[in-house]
Amino acid sequence: MDIAIAVLTLALLALVIRFVGAPLRARGRSEPDAGACDREALEAAREAKYREIRDLELDYRTGKLSAEDYEAIDAQLRVEAIQILDRLERVPGAERSDRPPPPR
Amino acid sequence: MAGFGFICLLLALAVCAYGIAASIYGVRTRRWEYADSGRRAMYALAAVLTIAGLVLELAFISNDFAFNTVADTSSRTTPALYRVAAVWSSQEGSLLLWAWLLSLWSSLALFLTRRRLREVAAYATAILLGLGGFFVGLMVFYANPFSTTTPAPPEGVGLDPLLRFPTMMIHPPMLYSGYTLCMIPLAFGFGALLARRLQADWIGAIRRFAFAAWLFLGIGILLGARWSYAELGWGGYWGWDAVENASLMPWLTATAFLHSLMIQEKRGMLKVWNVSLVLATGTLAVMGTFLVRSGILNSIHAFGGHTLGVPFVALIALLIGASIYLVVSRRELLRSEARLDSLLSREAAFLANNLVLVALCFVIFWGTYFPLISQALSGHEASVGPPWFDRYTVPLALILVLLSGIGPVIAWRRASLANARRNFLVPCVAALATFVGLEAAGVAHKPFATAMFCCAAFVLGSVGQEFVRGTRVRRAIAGEPPPRALLALVRRNRRRYGGYIVHLGMAVLFVGVAASSSFQHAVERGLSPGQSARVGAYTVRYVKPTATVTPRNDAAHTGALLSLGARLEVLKGRRHVATLEPSEGYYPSGEAGQGTVASLIGGQPVSHIAMNGGITRDVWSAVQPNIEAPALQKIVNAGNRTLPPEAALVALAVLARSYLAHPPQAQFHLIVSPLVMWIWLGGLIVFAGGLIALWPAPSTLRRRVAALERPRPLRGLARV
Numbered sequence: 001m002d003i004a005i006a007v008l009t010l011a012l013l014a015l016v017i018r019f020v021g022a023p024l025r026a027r028g029r030s031e032p033d034a035g036a037c038d039r040e041a042l043e044a045a046r047e048a049k050y051r052e053i054r055d056l057e058l059d060y061r062t063g064k065l066s067a068e069d070y071e072a073i074d075a076q077l078r079v080e081a082i083q084i085l086d087r088l089e090r091v092p093g094a095e096r097s098d099r100p101p102p103p104r
Numbered sequence: 105m106a107g108f109g110f111i112c113l114l115l116a117l118a119v120c121a122y123g124i125a126a127s128i129y130g131v132r133t134r135r136w137e138y139a140d141s142g143r144r145a146m147y148a149l150a151a152v153l154t155i156a157g158l159v160l161e162l163a164f165i166s167n168d169f170a171f172n173t174v175a176d177t178s179s180r181t182t183p184a185l186y187r188v189a190a191v192w193s194s195q196e197g198s199l200l201l202w203a204w205l206l207s208l209w210s211s212l213a214l215f216l217t218r219r220r221l222r223e224v225a226a227y228a229t230a231i232l233l234g235l236g237g238f239f240v241g242l243m244v245f246y247a248n249p250f251s252t253t254t255p256a257p258p259e260g261v262g263l264d265p266l267l268r269f270p271t272m273m274i275h276p277p278m279l280y281s282g283y284t285l286c287m288i289p290l291a292f293g294f295g296a297l298l299a300r301r302l303q304a305d306w307i308g309a310i311r312r313f314a315f316a317a318w319l320f321l322g323i324g325i326l327l328g329a330r331w332s333y334a335e336l337g338w339g340g341y342w343g344w345d346a347v348e349n350a351s352l353m354p355w356l357t358a359t360a361f362l363h364s365l366m367i368q369e370k371r372g373m374l375k376v377w378n379v380s381l382v383l384a385t386g387t388l389a390v391m392g393t394f395l396v397r398s399g400i401l402n403s404i405h406a407f408g409g410h411t412l413g414v415p416f417v418a419l420i421a422l423l424i425g426a427s428i429y430l431v432v433s434r435r436e437l438l439r440s441e442a443r444l445d446s447l448l449s450r451e452a453a454f455l456a457n458n459l460v461l462v463a464l465c466f467v468i469f470w471g472t473y474f475p476l477i478s479q480a481l482s483g484h485e486a487s488v489g490p491p492w493f494d495r496y497t498v499p500l501a502l503i504l505v506l507l508s509g510i511g512p513v514i515a516w517r518r519a520s521l522a523n524a525r526r527n528f529l530v531p532c533v534a535a536l537a538t539f540v541g542l543e544a545a546g547v548a549h550k551p552f553a554t555a556m557f558c559c560a561a562f563v564l565g566s567v568g569q570e571f572v573r574g575t576r577v578r579r580a581i582a583g584e585p586p587p588r589a590l591l592a593l594v595r596r597n598r599r600r601y602g603g604y605i606v607h608l609g610m611a612v613l614f615v616g617v618a619a620s621s622s623f624q625h626a627v628e629r630g631l632s633p634g635q636s637a638r639v640g641a642y643t644v645r646y647v648k649p650t651a652t653v654t655p656r657n658d659a660a661h662t663g664a665l666l667s668l669g670a671r672l673e674v675l676k677g678r679r680h681v682a683t684l685e686p687s688e689g690y691y692p693s694g695e696a697g698q699g700t701v702a703s704l705i706g707g708q709p710v711s712h713i714a715m716n717g718g719i720t721r722d723v724w725s726a727v728q729p730n731i732e733a734p735a736l737q738k739i740v741n742a743g744n745r746t747l748p749p750e751a752a753l754v755a756l757a758v759l760a761r762s763y764l765a766h767p768p769q770a771q772f773h774l775i776v777s778p779l780v781m782w783i784w785l786g787g788l789i790v791f792a793g794g795l796i797a798l799w800p801a802p803s804t805l806r807r808r809v810a811a812l813e814r815p816r817p818l819r820g821l822a823r824v
Contacts, residue, residue: 005108012112012155016119016148023140040220044305048369055370055516058597061580062573064515064523073517 042088049081105159106171109250112156113243116203119149120237124230131226131299139226143214146229149236150207157191157204160249164191170256173197173249179262181692189273190263195412196249198276202393203239205277206232206284209313213288217309224306227295228288235287238419246412265664265691265710271331275324279351282321283389286354288313289361290386290423293379297430302375302437307365312798314365314382317389318358319794325351326787337711337726339626339775341783342617344493349472350392353465357385360461363454370516371451372441376431377458379438383427388465390420446518453511460504467496498552502559505614508607509563512570527569534565553622556614563611567604574601594796602797606790613786619779620722626775633670633767640776642681642723647671649729649767650685651760654753664689666705666756667712668729668763670770674716682716686727686772699744701755705731717781724775733768 056077060070123145130138160171164187169175177197178190191197210232217225243249266272289310296306328348333341342348361381364374394416431438444451471488478484513527538561542548571590574597578589594601625640636645650669669687673680693706709731716723730736736759743755 002107005105005111008108009111009115012152013115016115016152020119020122020141020144020148023137023144026137041301041303041305044308045303048304048308052370052516054597055600058574058577058600059515061577062570064513064519064527066520066523069515069518069520 039088039091042084042091046081046084046088049077049084053077053081105163105168106250106252109156109159110244110248112152112159113240113248113250116149116152116156116240117237117244119145119152120233120240123149123233124237127226127230127233131223136222139222139229140218142226142229142233143218146207146214146233146236147211149233150204150211153200153204153207153240156249157200160191160197160200161188164188167260168256169258169260170252170254171249172251172253175253175257175260177261177263179260182260182263183268185273186263186268189267189276192276192280193263193267194249196243196247196251198280199239199243199247200249201276202280202284203236203243205280206236206239206287209281209284209288209316210236210291213292213310213313221292221295221301221306221309223299224292224295224301224309227298228291231291231294232287235291238415242412242415246415262692262707265689265708266336268710269331269335271327271335275327275331278320278327279324282317282319282324282351283354283393285313285317285320286358286386286389289317289382290389293382293386294426294430297379297434300434300437302379302434304369304372307368307378310382311362311365314358314361314385315794315798317385318355318362319791319798321351321355321358322787322794323791325355326784330784333724333780334713334715337713337728337773339713339724339726339773339777341620341780344471344488344490346472346476347392347396349468350388350395353468353472354385354388354392356461356465356468357381357388360458360465361385364458367451367454373444373451374455375438375440376435380427380431381458383423383431387420387423387427390416390423394420448514448519448521448524450511450514450516450519453507453514457504457507457511460500460507464497464500464504467500468493471496501614502552502555505556505559505563505611508610509559509566512604512607513566527566530569531562531565535559535562537561547623550622553618556618560611560615563607567608570604571601596801598799598801599797602793602795602799605793605796607793609786609789609791609793611786612782612789616779616782616784616786619782620777624775624777626773628771628773630769630771632769637772637774639723639774641676642776643675644684644723644725644772644774645673645675646770646772647673647683649764649770650687651763652687653756653760664691664710665753666690666760668731668760669712670727670729670767670772672714672725672772674723682723684714684716684723684725686714686725687712688727688729688731690731696749699740700747700749700752701740701743704752704756705740719781721776721778722780724777726773728771728773729763730768730770735762735766735768 053074056065056070056074059065060067060074065073123142125142126138126145127142130136130140130142160173162168163171163174164178165184167174167178167180167187173194173196174190177194178187182190192201210229214225214229214232292306292310296302325348328351329341332343333339358381361378364378364381367374368378394413444455446452471493475488509531513531514524519527535558538558539548539554542554542557548554571593574593575586575590578584578593579586582589582592584592627637627639629637631637631646633646633648636643638644648671650667650671652667654665667687667689669685672684672686674682674684689710689712690705691707691710693703695703695706697703698706711726711728713724713726715725739755739759739762743752743758747755
């Protein structure tokens with residue numbers, strides 16, 4: 001029984017070391033791009049802003065907002081969203097699909 | 105195998121130490137392969153603790169009484185299903201469950217964030233491994249689940265009879281899942297502060313885990329309440345017990361956080377408030393865990409024996425100190441990006457809701473911890489009972505329910521007065537109609553209950569109105585039939601409508617609490633067969649005694665060797681309503697010195713209540729047979745004198761027959777409580793709403809903006 005436990009222990013230890021140490025042995029480690037943190041923050045802000053615009057439209061359509069308030073807040077939110085998209089475009093590695101194709 | 109189990113704990117400790125070092129080194133030097141290695145250490149911790157857990161579980165299942173924890177909490181006569189759950193009935197086993205669940209949830213969180221928030225996640229990994237290492241360290245140095253005794257005793261003490269119920273099997277895993285899930289926002293909060301990355305992304309990343317923590321804690325709390333009501337013999341579901349309170353406090357702060365984080369996501373406001381709530385929730389979860397292991401409680405919830413108070417106090421002090429230091433030192437990064445536009449806005453309602461929730465938490469904190477601290481310092485037993493808690497929590501709960509009806513009907517940023525008047529009409533009419541109805545029915549004489557019913561009607565009105573209007577909007581856009589429009593509306597706006605369903609569930613739950621508290625009829629009476637007692641509008645007649653001997657006949661499958669009880673007939677007027685058979689189960693004491701027969705039934709007796717539950721009321725009964733009656737004690741004494749242990753069951757059979765033939769007067773506790781079922785139904789509704797809100801949105805709603813044009817940009821946003 002003691003030998004079995006010793007073998008089990010060694011096997012488990014070897015497995016754990018191999019598994020945990022795998023990233024240290026990996027070749028061609030990819031370095032995160034310099035703008036990764038900024039991009040994540042801006043993408044989160046963008047999704048939150050989209051959600052806010054959708055929520056605002058739902059609030060207006062369900063009668064919580066007057067038309068004037070809706071137009072004013074909606075315009076403001078869209079300006080804020082554009083600012084976020086502009087900042088996102090300046091971050092290296094950001095998706096370029098958000099801009100429309102140029103007119104023919 | 106006990107040795108292998110302990111080796112797993114040592115390995116777990118080493119993995120934690122390595123993981124902490126690797127994560128911190130990786131993030132400080134920006135060598136991300138070390139941070140990844142630290143994350144893998146968490147996965148390895150989960151695997152190693154799973155193996156350790158399996159070793160312990162196998163020991164319980166196979167009745168290996170060489171394991172001290174198996175001998176202390178299980179036995180050959182403990183039903184198999186309860187033997188499986190007995191693992192976490194001990195201090196040692198529950199620590200292992202806590203550490204294991206922490207490692208599992210942490211692994212999931214770190215896996216889901218492996219490509220994001222690198223700096224924050226690396227610090228969070230270190231903190232989660234630190235917490236895991238703390239619990240593993242407790243097992244290694246203080247409460248080893250793999251400690252053994254040689255030679256092994258032939259039989260164990262058995263599982264506490266009070267824990268031999270199905271709800272008790274699932275209650276700890278649910279509650280511990282809630283506690284351990286609270287650690288993830290805590291760790292990411294600390295990580296965001298340490299990495300100085302305090303934008304919206306970290307809070308969005310942990311939102312689901314905060315929600316899951318809230319959900320599991322809530323389920324665990326409700327299961328505990330259900331166990332208290334349906335299994336214990338006092339007839340209540342909430343006693344403001346210190347341990348109940350300790351699980352409620354992080355749930356309250358988590359509720360506050362789930363609301364205020366929406367404000368931060370939308371407006372960049374309340375950053376200090378949110379990070380403080382996250383840290384407070386995690387700390388309160390640790391304090392709740394501390395309470396049952398500190399040695400300062402004498403309760404069914406408490407683990408006796410080892411006291412782990414000192415290490416826990418050190419950890420709690422560290423958490424509080426680090427929280428205060430980091431929040432103060434990073435306050436410049438936590439400045440709000442916007443201000444409150446209007447007091448008539450959803451932001452303002454959420455702020456008010458937060459203040460009420462935190463006030464509730466503070467009241468409960470004060471009522472729970474101050475007497476304990478006072479007792480620990482002065483030696484005088486201090487107590488704060490349910491009346492004290494009710495005095496302060498009931499008005500706050502009323503305001504909370506009212507706010508949960510106000511929030512859905514006002515807009516973000518600012519609402520116009522005209523719109524607000526129109527939107528509040530239906531909920532106000534619902535509340536007023538409820539009041540009129542209660543007055544007409546003659547039940548409006550209890551002010552707090554009446555106020556709660558009216559507030560709940562207000563919530564029903566506001567939430568119902570939201571669903572109706574939202575469905576109409578959806579139909580106008582998509583031309584769908586109403587059922588499909590409703591489904592599509594909820595599917596596309598899960599957070600909003602899932603949240604509305606949660607609000608509705610909470611209103612239903614509070615109606616159940618108010619009704620069952622204010623309109624309950626309870627009677628304690630000694631009855632002999634043929635006698636009756638009046639309980640409210642019902643008459644309960646004691647028809648005849650009941651008795652069973654040996655675990656094979658134990659209908660509740662709890663392993664009781666002897667059960668004595670009664671058959672009761674419940675009548676309303678002349679109409680038969682139900683037949684109830686409450687009983688009391690008697691268990692072995694394990695003390696041979698009591699005598700061969702007395703030791704079979706000399707353990708803690710447990711009441712098996714009988715109940716007839718319905719949507720409008722529960723009829724609840726418990727019985728305390730008089731086993732000390734001279735005629736019955738004569739049989740026990742004779743058996744003690746004359747029977748060897750292997751024949752002692754014969755005496756129990758004789759005792760049971762004597763009880764059936766000449767039953768002494770028994771004490772009955774009889775309760776008729778209205779709307780108790782609404783508490784459990786409300787809980788189910790809350791659970792369903794929470795699941796809807798938690799479920800990931802369909803990927804089509806995340807499609808990128810296809811075109812952008814000024815002045816009406818962002819074409820391609822998903823429609824409502």
